[in-house]
Amino acid sequence: MSMAPDYPxxxxxxxxxxxxxxxxxxxxxxxxxxxxxxxxxxxxxQCGLTMTPKSLAExxxxxxxxxxxxx
Amino acid sequence: xxxxxxxxHEIEARCxxxxxxxxxxxxxxxxxxxxxxxxxxxxxxxxxxxxxxxALPLPGIMAAVCDHPCEGVCPRKxxxxxxxxxxxxQACLAATSPTRIPPQPRKKFSxxxxxxxxxxxxxxxxxxxxxYSITLFHNGEPASLLCSRFPVLADSGALRADMxxxxxxxxAFAEARLDAPLISRCVQTFDALLLDADAASExxxxxxxxxxxxxxWHDTVCCAGWPSLNAAGRVIPEASRxxxxxxxxxxxxxxxxxxxxxxxxxxxxxxxxxxPLEGVSPVPRLEAEAEGYTPDEAAREAxxxxxxxxxxxxxxxxxxxxxxxxxxxxxxxxxNNASIVQGFHTANTLINGCALCGQCERxxxxxxxxxDLCRSAREDMVERNYMxxxxxxxxxxxxxxxxxxxxxxxxxxxxxxxxxxxxWLFFPGCQLTASRGEQTLELYEHLRxxxxxxxxxxxxxxxxxxxxxxxxxxxxxHAAELLRQWExxxxxxxxxxxxxxxxxxxxxxxxxxxxxxxxxxxxxxxPPGRRHYDAFxxxxxDPCAARFDAAWLKSVRALVRACGATPEEPRLxxxxxxxxxxxxxxxxxxxxxxxxxxxARAADLPHTALASCIMCRDRLANQDKACLHLLDLLFPRPSxxxxxxxxxxGPSFSxxxxxxxxLRRRVLREYLGRQTLExxxxxxxxxxxxxxxxxxRHILLxxxxxxxxxxxxxxxxxxxLQNGRRLASSRPRHVTFWVEYSxxxxxxxxxxxxxxxxxxxxxxxxxxxxxxxxETGQTPRENMP
Ligand code: SF4
Ligand code: SF4
Ligand code: SF4
Ligand SMILES: [Zn+2]
Numbered sequence: 001m002s003m004a005p006d007y008p009x010x011x012x013x014x015x016x017x018x019x020x021x022x023x024x025x026x027x028x029x030x031x032x033x034x035x036x037x038x039x040x041x042x043x044x045x046q047c048g049l050t051m052t053p054k055s056l057a058e059x060x061x062x063x064x065x066x067x068x069x070x071x
Numbered sequence: 072x073x074x075x076x077x078x079x080h081e082i083e084a085r086c087x088x089x090x091x092x093x094x095x096x097x098x099x100x101x102x103x104x105x106x107x108x109x110x111x112x113x114x115x116x117x118x119x120x121x122x123x124x125x126a127l128p129l130p131g132i133m134a135a136v137c138d139h140p141c142e143g144v145c146p147r148k149x150x151x152x153x154x155x156x157x158x159x160x161q162a163c164l165a166a167t168s169p170t171r172i173p174p175q176p177r178k179k180f181s182x183x184x185x186x187x188x189x190x191x192x193x194x195x196x197x198x199x200x201x202x203y204s205i206t207l208f209h210n211g212e213p214a215s216l217l218c219s220r221f222p223v224l225a226d227s228g229a230l231r232a233d234m235x236x237x238x239x240x241x242x243a244f245a246e247a248r249l250d251a252p253l254i255s256r257c258v259q260t261f262d263a264l265l266l267d268a269d270a271a272s273e274x275x276x277x278x279x280x281x282x283x284x285x286x287x288w289h290d291t292v293c294c295a296g297w298p299s300l301n302a303a304g305r306v307i308p309e310a311s312r313x314x315x316x317x318x319x320x321x322x323x324x325x326x327x328x329x330x331x332x333x334x335x336x337x338x339x340x341x342x343x344x345x346x347p348l349e350g351v352s353p354v355p356r357l358e359a360e361a362e363g364y365t366p367d368e369a370a371r372e373a374x375x376x377x378x379x380x381x382x383x384x385x386x387x388x389x390x391x392x393x394x395x396x397x398x399x400x401x402x403x404x405x406x407n408n409a410s411i412v413q414g415f416h417t418a419n420t421l422i423n424g425c426a427l428c429g430q431c432e433r434x435x436x437x438x439x440x441x442x443d444l445c446r447s448a449r450e451d452m453v454e455r456n457y458m459x460x461x462x463x464x465x466x467x468x469x470x471x472x473x474x475x476x477x478x479x480x481x482x483x484x485x486x487x488x489x490x491x492x493x494x495w496l497f498f499p500g501c502q503l504t505a506s507r508g509e510q511t512l513e514l515y516e517h518l519r520x521x522x523x524x525x526x527x528x529x530x531x532x533x534x535x536x537x538x539x540x541x542x543x544x545x546x547x548x549h550a551a552e553l554l555r556q557w558e559x560x561x562x563x564x565x566x567x568x569x570x571x572x573x574x575x576x577x578x579x580x581x582x583x584x585x586x587x588x589x590x591x592x593x594x595x596x597x598p599p600g601r602r603h604y605d606a607f608x609x610x611x612x613d614p615c616a617a618r619f620d621a622a623w624l625k626s627v628r629a630l631v632r633a634c635g636a637t638p639e640e641p642r643l644x645x646x647x648x649x650x651x652x653x654x655x656x657x658x659x660x661x662x663x664x665x666x667x668x669x670x671a672r673a674a675d676l677p678h679t680a681l682a683s684c685i686m687c688r689d690r691l692a693n694q695d696k697a698c699l700h701l702l703d704l705l706f707p708r709p710s711x712x713x714x715x716x717x718x719x720x721g722p723s724f725s726x727x728x729x730x731x732x733x734l735r736r737r738v739l740r741e742y743l744g745r746q747t748l749e750x751x752x753x754x755x756x757x758x759x760x761x762x763x764x765x766x767x768r769h770i771l772l773x774x775x776x777x778x779x780x781x782x783x784x785x786x787x788x789x790x791x792l793q794n795g796r797r798l799a800s801s802r803p804r805h806v807t808f809w810v811e812y813s814x815x816x817x818x819x820x821x822x823x824x825x826x827x828x829x830x831x832x833x834x835x836x837x838x839x840x841x842x843x844x845x846e847t848g849q850t851p852r853e854n855m856p
Contacts, residue, residue, distance in 0.1 A: 012791035014798070017782075023789070031830040033460075043833055050833030051789055051798065052809060057827040065828050069459030070416045 006040045007056045014051065016044035023051065033068045079406040085439040086399035087342035092379035094141035094156060096341075099315025100133075102126040104141055104156055104376075111159055111373035114366060117170075119163050124170035128196035128318065129236075131229025134160040136189070136221040136310040146346050147375060152356035154376045155364075162364040164229070174240070175202035180328040182206075183261040185249050186270025187213050189220070189310060190296025192237070193317030194265050198324065199240035206261070207237075208247040209270070216270050220298070220308045250274055254292065263291040263324040269298045269306075269313065285333045286320040295320035345381045345436045384431035384439065387649060389667045390424050390657070391431065391441070398431065398439045405448045416457055422448045423462045423660035426668065427539060428615035428650035430643075445655070449541025460805060461828060463540035465769040466659040468804070469724070473501035473532040474549065478731035481556055484525035485742050492561030494524025497588075498576065500569035501532040503685045505727035508734035511568075512741075513598075513706040514588060518566065521595040527560050529553075530735055533567075533575035539656045550579030557583060566591055570616035570623060570684050571654070587617075589626035589683060589701065597633055602704045602713070604635035609699070610676035611638045612691065613648040614684035627683045627701060634704040641676050649675075653686035662767070669694045679717050689721025723762065725772035755779070757821045770808060770824050777801060778810040779819055796822060802835025809834075 006025060014023050026043035028050070029036045042051040052061070090096075094104040103122055110119035127133045137157055145153035180203055184191045187209040199205045207213070214234060217224055224230040238244075247253055249271035257264045266288070268275035276288055278297050286293045295316035298306040326333045357372040359365070364372060384398065385391040394401065401421060408418035425445040432440035452458035472478060478501070484493045497518055499511045519526045534549035557563070557580055564584035567573045576585055592598075609631060617623040624645050628638045643649055649672050652658055652665030673680070673696035680698040682688035691698040697717035708716060722730060732749075739745040755776060757765070765775070782788040782799030789798040800809045807830070811823040 012796070013793050014789045014791050017788040017790050017797065018786050028832055030832070032828060041831065041833075048833045049787060049789070050831055052800070052807065052825075052827060052831050052834050054809070054823065054825045057809065057825045061827045061829050065461065066459075067415075069461060070419050071414075 005038060007042075007053055009042050009051060010053045010055050014042065016047060016049050018049070019044050019046040021046050026050070032065055033071070035068055037064070076406075079402060082439075082444060083399050083402045084342065085437045086381075086397060086402070086435070087344055087437055088381045088397045088399055090341040090344040092344055092346070093144035093146070094154075094379075096344075097140040097144055097311075098126075099311050099318060100126045100128065102141075105378055107163075108154065108156070108159065108373040108376040109378060111163060112370055112376070114370050116163060116167050116366065120167040121170045123160060123163060124172060128193045128200070128314075129233040130160075130169075131164055131227075131233045132189075132192070132217070132221075132224065133310070133314060134164050135223050135227060135229050136308070137314070138309060138311050140311050146348055146379065147377060149353075150348070150351055151353040151375065155356060155372050158359070158364060159369055159373055162366070162369040165363055166366055166369075169232070169236070172200070175200065177204070178202040180204070180262040181260075182324055182328070183208065183257040183264045184267065185253060185257065185264060186210070186216075186267025186296075188216055188267040188269035188296045188298075189308070189313045190317030190320065191265065191267030191270055192217065192233075193314045194267075194295065194321040194324070195242050196233075196237060196240070197318055197321040199237065199242050201325070203325075203328075204241070204243075206243045206245055208245050208249060208253065208257075210246070210249050213244050220269070220306070221310070258291060261291075263327045264293070265317075265320050265324060266292060266294040267296045267317075268294050269296045284338065285323045285326075286316060287323055287327075287333060291324075291327050293320040293323050342437065344379060345383060346377070346379045347381070347383050347386075348377075351377055381436075384435050384441075387434060387643060387647075388431055388441075389671050390426065390661075390664050393424065393664055393667070394421050398435075398441055398444070401441065402444055405444055409448060409451050416452075418448075419452070419457075419459055419462070420661065421445075422452070423459075424657055424664045425655055426615065426650035426652065426657050426665075427655035429618060430615060430647060430649050433618060433646050442655070446538075446541065449539075450543055451541075453541040453543075458541060462660040463536070463542075463656050464805065465724075466536050466656045467540055467542070467545075469728070470501070470532045470534070470536040472728055473505070473731055478504075478530060478728070478735055479532075480528070480530040480735045480738055482528040482530075482738060482742060483560070484519065484527050486519070487525040491525060493527040493563045495522055495526040495566055496529060496557065496560055496563040497526050497566045498529050498531075498533070498568075498572060499588075500567060500572040500685075501530075501731060502727070503568050504530055504734050505730045506685045506689055506722055507700065507702060508730050508737065510700075510702040510706045510708065511734065512737070514568065514702065517595070517598050517706075518588070518591065522591070526566075527563060528738065529556060530731070530738070533569070533572040534579060535571045535575040536656060538575065538578075539654070546575075546579075550575075553579050569686075570614040570620065573620065573623070574616050587620070587623045587626065589630055590622045592705070593626045593629050593633075598705050600706060602634045602636075602707055607636040608639050608678045609636050609681035610641050610678040611644060612641070612651070612672065612676060612680045612682045612687055612698070613645055614682070614687050615648055615650040615654055617683070618646045618648055623683070627681075630701060630705065631681060636681070636704065638681070639678055643675065651682075651684075651687040651690045653690055658690075659769075665690075666694070669696075673698075679713075692717070692719060693721050723766050724769065725765075728771065728773070754818050755821055756818055761821055761823065765824055768824070768826060770826055774803065774808045775810050775821055775824055777803060778808050778824075779812055779821075782810075783814075800835045802830075807831065807835035 023042040024045045025040040027040050092105050095101055107119050107122045123130050139157035141156045142153035147153050182203050184195045184207045195205050195207050251274045266275050275294055281288045281294050286295050288294045296313045299309050301307050354375050404418040408416050422445050425441050427442040429442050504511050534546050537545040566588050568588040631638045652668035658665040669690040673691050673694040683701045688698050688700040699717045703716045736747045778799050778801045781801050796813045798811045800807050806826050809825050812819050812821050
């Protein structure tokens with residue numbers, strides 16, 4: 001099981017609603033059922049608010065979730 | 072584990088789909104006739120020949136002399152005549168050359184065969200092929216007895232070829248007097264001996280003196296191949312029986328020298344293969360123009376084989392078809408799934424895809440129950456904690472909500488004195504109330520005004536979703552609560568309007584009197600506002616949970632007739648009705664299978680359908696099948712014509728929840744004069760395509776609302792500078808919901824929504840330090856990209 005590491009926003013020019021800072025691709029770990037994955041996701045560099053792009057949620061993530069659930 | 076190996080075998084054995092067809096079962100060599108004929112049909116002569124050469128010890132001789140019992144049991148018999156298996160074998164042999172079968176390594180045992188009758192030759196061939204050293208004692212020419220018994224063999228190429236094959240297998244031919252002294256000599260010299268009772272008739276014992284199962288006579292001596300005698304004492308050969316005895320005796324000789332039990336694991340009778348013949352039209356047997364079939368004639372005659380198999384249940388169940396096997400293979404997969412220690416549970420999808428509807432069990436001649444299999448497998452998954460969380464969570468949360476403070480209600484009949492005990496308790500169920508609140512109340516009122524003794528009302532869920540999800544403990548807990556309420560009411564008779572509720576209540580409240588609303592209605596005066604049709608044909612769709620509920624089935628039809636309509640029975644109906652796709656929570660765990668189930672059912676109903684379960688009605692309507700609910704006949708909605716009512720799609724998941732809550736509020740208001748506050752909703756505008764997508768992804772409007780409300784309260788959202796849209800998330804339970812929306816003053820326009828189960832730090836409510844740690848702490852890392 002592997003997840004390609006870098007997931008930018010699907011489209012648009014996004015800023016954090018609170019900090020008004022443009023988002024940056026920030027490395028982090030995401031988790032499910034005792035597994036963790038290293039990925040880069042669009043995040044606010046100031047407050048850490050993070051985005052899950054739709055293409056990731058309905059693509060790779062869904063796939064990995066299903067795999068882990070059958071493990 | 073819910074089932075061990077022994078239980079698996081017991082379950083597996085119920086499905087006889089893998090049993091041999093009749094022809095193979097009676098063949099002394101269990102020739103795979105079906106495969107042979109399939110190859111012949113396709114003109115694949117060499118593979119066909121290979122099947123013959125592998126199965127038959129003396130292919131040429133057997134094809135020439137066999138009395139073909141296979142043809143006697145062929146179900147084609149009454150449909151144009153049995154398939155000409157024997158003639159096709161001959162045609163195949165004539166058109167091909169022998170298959171080269173690699174010799175087996177030599178074994179150290181020397182065996183003797185006394186007599187070159189059919190049994191002796193078969194045994195010699197069988198054993199020589201397996202690598203034993205064989206000495207064949209014969210009287211006169213080796214083939215003389217065979218030729219006199221079967222004159223067709225005289226001078227035949229088949230005989231010559233098979234005898235040469237024996238020589239090639241290094242069978243030693245020895246001429247001798249076949250008498251008792253030879254038997255004694257053989258017993259001393261060889262590891263075991265077979266006596267051919269036709270060739271060595273003088274020293275051979277009568278058949279009754281040998282063991283019927285093993286053909287063992289004494290010590291290391293077997294005897295086989297007795298000819299039959301007719302009334303005049305003439306010998307009548309019976310090739311298949313004699314040859315079969317030869318094989319049976321050969322197997323015993325092997326066991327003797329191998330020093331293993333002569334009987335263990337032998338002659339296990341597989342169950343009967345059931346062969347449905349509906350739809351098979353008669354085709355007359357093809358007779359060859361000249362002597363023997365040409366390859367083309369052979370292909371056509373072989374094509375008359377119906378390739379006997381069962382699949383009775385599979386033919387009628389979308390789910391069973393989907394997984395490409397049949398119950399026997401599924402039982403094994405479910406078992407393996409439960410036994411997995413490391414690796415993937417590859418049968419989870421299978422187990423969660425069954426509607427638990429019981430149709431297969433009803434159709435199967437052996438009563439195989441996929442529902443029992445899948446239900447116990449699910450219980451095991453839950454118990455041992457490997458049930459995929461996503462499989463049933465949505466449905467279980469829906470159940471929780473239906474039993475929760477916003478939707479559930481217990482109301483005594485308001486006509487009774489305080490503390491009075493009602494005679495009846497109406498339990499409409501969580502889905503009827505979700506979809507048809509108004510009609511539910513009309514039905515309730517009708518019951519109240521026509522039944523004496525008071526009718527109480529319970530708005531709740533019967534708990535069946537928990538049972539379907541394999542959560543027995545949750546079901547039991549819920550059952551205990553229902554029991555308590557029922558006891559409090561003084562044990563009234565329960566009236567249910569949903570077949571699944573009836574089933575669940577029957578197991579939750581075994582002591583309660585239980586009756587369907589439809590049955591009660593047939594005993595009361597009919598609702599005055601009901602429809603009065605003039606011969607309106609309706610295809611009845613029975614709910615799968617009611618298949619064995621004769622009273623339900625009968626009352627539904629009676630009520631349909633009472634409204635002047637004509638109930639028409641579809642091909643599968645009553646006991647054999649299929650599931651609409653709601654049962655077993657397939658709609659949740661395998662929505663695609665569930666949709667195919669509804670579509671398949673819809674296609675099988677010629678007229679406007681009439682359902683007596685609201686989930687059936689809504690699911691069929693969602694497949695664009697015109698479908699009415701029984702309540703549409705009895706308590707028609709004034710705002711709708713029948714056409715409109717039949718065409719109306721079922722409400723969305725969100726609307727269902729809202730419908731339950733609205734009904735509860737209405738009951739409180741109308742019966743108790745109590746006003747309750749409606750939960751203030753965000754003003755959301757959701758375009759229809761977005762609504763459809765939400766529905767498919769199991770995202771409720773209330774989830775969308777709470778994401779937006781939470782984001783707007785704290786300003787925690789992203790903003791797209793290009794179009795001003797906002798994107799926010801929240802994780803109320805085990806799922807993170809994302810909503811993309813825009814704000815225009817007080818109104819919120821929802822553009823899109825999605826969800827995931829993975830925990831993303833900084834999204835939803837999970838930790839918000841950049842690259843922060845997961846809420847539940849350290850977790851092993853799966854991989855590094
Ligand atoms: S009906 Fe289904 S379960 Fe029953 S024997 Fe046939 S294939 Fe097997
Ligand atoms: S129809 Fe075919 S498979 Fe069935 S018994 Fe006849 S020959 Fe055998
Ligand atoms: S869905 Fe119904 S018919 Fe199909 S396997 Fe399950 S219980 Fe049997
Ligand atoms: Zn920020």
